[in-house]
Amino acid sequence: MSKNRFKKAILISIVVLAVSSFYVVNKLYVSGYSQEAETSGAIVKTIVAGRSGSGSQIEFSGFIRGAQRANIAPMANGRILKIYKREGDFARQGETIATIDPNQAGATADATNNNVDALKKTLGDTKDYYDQVVKQTKKTNDESAIKSAKRARDLQIQMVKDQIIAAQGAANVAQVGLDNAVLTAPFSGTITSMSVHEGDFAVMGMPLASIDSSKNFEVETYVSSNDGNNIPVGSVAQIQAGEGNKIAGTVISVSPAIDTQNLKTLIRVHIDDVTENVHLGDFARGAIEISNNNQSQIEIPRKAIISRGGDPVVFVVDDEDVATERVVKLGDEQNGGVVVTDGISEGEKVVIEGQFNLINNMTVKPYAAS
Numbered sequence: 001m002s003k004n005r006f007k008k009a010i011l012i013s014i015v016v017l018a019v020s021s022f023y024v025v026n027k028l029y030v031s032g033y034s035q036e037a038e039t040s041g042a043i044v045k046t047i048v049a050g051r052s053g054s055g056s057q058i059e060f061s062g063f064i065r066g067a068q069r070a071n072i073a074p075m076a077n078g079r080i081l082k083i084y085k086r087e088g089d090f091a092r093q094g095e096t097i098a099t100i101d102p103n104q105a106g107a108t109a110d111a112t113n114n115n116v117d118a119l120k121k122t123l124g125d126t127k128d129y130y131d132q133v134v135k136q137t138k139k140t141n142d143e144s145a146i147k148s149a150k151r152a153r154d155l156q157i158q159m160v161k162d163q164i165i166a167a168q169g170a171a172n173v174a175q176v177g178l179d180n181a182v183l184t185a186p187f188s189g190t191i192t193s194m195s196v197h198e199g200d201f202a203v204m205g206m207p208l209a210s211i212d213s214s215k216n217f218e219v220e221t222y223v224s225s226n227d228g229n230n231i232p233v234g235s236v237a238q239i240q241a242g243e244g245n246k247i248a249g250t251v252i253s254v255s256p257a258i259d260t261q262n263l264k265t266l267i268r269v270h271i272d273d274v275t276e277n278v279h280l281g282d283f284a285r286g287a288i289e290i291s292n293n294n295q296s297q298i299e300i301p302r303k304a305i306i307s308r309g310g311d312p313v314v315f316v317v318d319d320e321d322v323a324t325e326r327v328v329k330l331g332d333e334q335n336g337g338v339v340v341t342d343g344i345s346e347g348e349k350v351v352i353e354g355q356f357n358l359i360n361n362m363t364v365k366p367y368a369a370s
Contacts, residue, residue, distance in 0.1 A: 041363070041364070041365055042323075042354060042357060042358060042362060042363075042364045042365065043354060043364070043365045043366075043367070044315075044317070044323065044351045044353060044354035044355065044358070044364045044365070044366050044367075045351065045352050045353035045354060045366070045367060045368075045369055046317055046349040046350060046351050046352065046366045046367070046368055046369065047300065047301065047304070047349070047350055047352050047368070047369045048347060048348070048349060048350075048368075049298045049299075049300055049340075049344050049345070049346055049347065049348050049349075049350050050298065050299065050346060050347075051297065051298060051299065051346055057287040057288065057289060057290070058223060058227045058230070058231060058287065058288045058290060059285070059286070059287050059288075060219070060221045060223055060237075060267070060269070060285075060286055060287070060288065061221060061283070061284065061285045061286070062219040062220055062221030062283075062284060063219070063220075063281055063282065063283055063284065064217050064218070064219060064241055064271070064278065064279070064280055064281065064282045064283075064284055065192075065212055065217070065218060065219070065220055065280065065281075066189055066190070066192075066211075066212025066213035066214065066216060066217060066218075066280060067213055067216040067217065067218045067270065068187060068189065068212070068213035068216060069189075069192070069210065069211065069212040069213065070186050070187070070210070070211055071207035071209070071210050072097055072183055072185070072186070072207060072208055072209045072210070072211060073204075073205050073206055073207045073208060074100055074181075074183060074202045074203075074204055074205075074206075074208065075204060075205075076100070076181070076204050077201070077202065077203055077204050078100035078101045078181065078201070078202055079100065079101040079199065079200070079201050079202070080098055080099070080100055080101075080196055080197070080198055080199060080200050080201075080202050080208075081098075081099045081100060081101050081198070082098065082099050082198055083097070083098045083194065083196070083197070083198050084096050084097060084098060084099075085097050085098075085185075085191045085194070085209070086191065086194060087191055087192065087193060087194050088190065088191065088192075089190070089191050090188075090189070090190055090191075090214060091185040091188065091189065091190075091191055091211065092185065092188045093185055093186065093187045093188045094184050094185065095184060095185050096182055096183070096184055097183045097184060097185055097191070097208075097209055098182075098183045098196075098208060098209070099181060099182050099183070100181045100182075100183070100202055101181070112167060112170045112171035113171050115167045115170075115171070116164060116167045116168050116171050119160060119163050119164045119167055120164060122160055122163075123157065123160040123161065123164060126156050126157055126160050127153075127157055130149070130152065130153030130156055130157065131153065133149050133152070133153065134146065134149045134150055134153055137149040183208065183209075185211055186211070187211070187213065188213070188214065189211045189212050189213045189214050190211065190212055190213075190214045190280055191209055191210070191211055192210045192211065192212045192280060192281070193209060193210040194208070194209045195207065195208060195209065196208050196209075212280055214280070217270075217271040217278065217280070218249075218252070218268050218269060218270045218271060219239065219249070219268070219269045219271070219284050219286065220266070220267075220268050220269075221266075221267060221269070222264035222265065222266055222267070223264065223265055223267055224263065224264065224265070225263045225264065225265050227265070228254055228255075228264075228265025228267065229265075230290050231251055231254055231267060231288055231290060232251070232254075232290075233251055233252065233253065233254055234250060234251060235250070235251040235288050235289060235290055236248070236249075236250060236288070236289050237249035237250065237251060237269050237286045237287065237288045237289070238286060238287055238289075239269070239271065239284050239285070239286035240284065240285050240286065241271075241278050241282045241283070241284035241285075242277050242278050242279065242282045243277060245277045245278055247271055247272070247273050247278060248271075248272045248273055249269040249270055249271050249272055249286060250269065250270050250272055251267060251268070251269055251270075251288060252268050252269070252270045253266075253267065253268040254266075254267050255267065269286065269288070297331060297339045297340070297341055298339070298340045298341075298344055298345070298346055299337045299338070299339050299340070300314070300337060300338065300340055300344070300350050300352075301337055301338075301352050302333065302337060302338045303352055303353075304350050304351065304352040304355070305328070305330070305338065306355055306356060308325070308327075311327045312327070312328050312329075312330055313325055313326065313327055313328065314326050314328055314340075314343070314344060314350050314351065314355070315350070315351040315355045315358050316344060316348050316349060316350055316351070317349040317350075317351060317364060317366045318349075320363075321363055321364055321365065321366060322361055322362070322363055322364070323351060323355075323358050323360075323361070323362050323363075323364045324360060324361060325358075325359075325360040326343045326344055327343060328340045328342065328343030328344060329341045329342040329343060349366060349368075351364075351366070352369060
């Protein structure tokens, strides 16, 4: 009986050992397979990083304006009698834009001229009076009193002379206003704005109208300060204006002064080949071609970049098919790509699909983008 129990115990031990061994082996196999699955075999799509193109584009937009433009303002106050040109009208150089009532300007001119005449008479009377004072003082033979009288005479005469100079200036301004009661076009062009109507009161120096040259066109616009630093005068621009007309342009000015509030730089693009389908006021879009002399810049697809901890990151695959995480510095974007200024080198394989499931130093199965 004990012998049978012993055999039974041995049999049970063998079964338990077999089951335990199978469990351990299976667990190690499954664990090893799972670990391998987590650290290798991910299929990713890659491209070879290459240098950015020899040039890039900076886009801009704005309205077509005359390269030569001016505000037309009266030189005197007065009521507007008649307006001869309206917005959109063409005006030749010297052609009348508006007329101002000359009566007030004439009255002002008369008053200032009368003031000049009165001061000139005062000057004569002052000189005569103080000459008499000096003459009387000389009879005393008091040198100190004589010098004091002469100084007083010279001071009074100079004061009146200064008043005459000021009055003469006012008279000249009044005369100019009287002579310019007729406002004319300073050059040939198109009236782009008219801010008053007949019967309104015009104030000296306040613009009544604006005029732009009708043939010499340009686009005046703002770009970012960074782009402005990269645009040399003479850069070529391709522009679309009006009904989609394509025209060429040239950058003629890049303002050295930056709009500090918006960090913008003012540029002016001259339109080289104006057609009859392009007009003042048309909205224009364009792109400026700029050369890229920084040979260290690499360009990759925008979709290759992911964010890790707020930093832009790409995965680079080496010759052993190991994916390494790289933090990169980014430059300008263009045509669906982005310039990488630091972090990767030319010729490295960059993951562009499947990178969201990768971890650093993970073995992958890469295939090249077609």
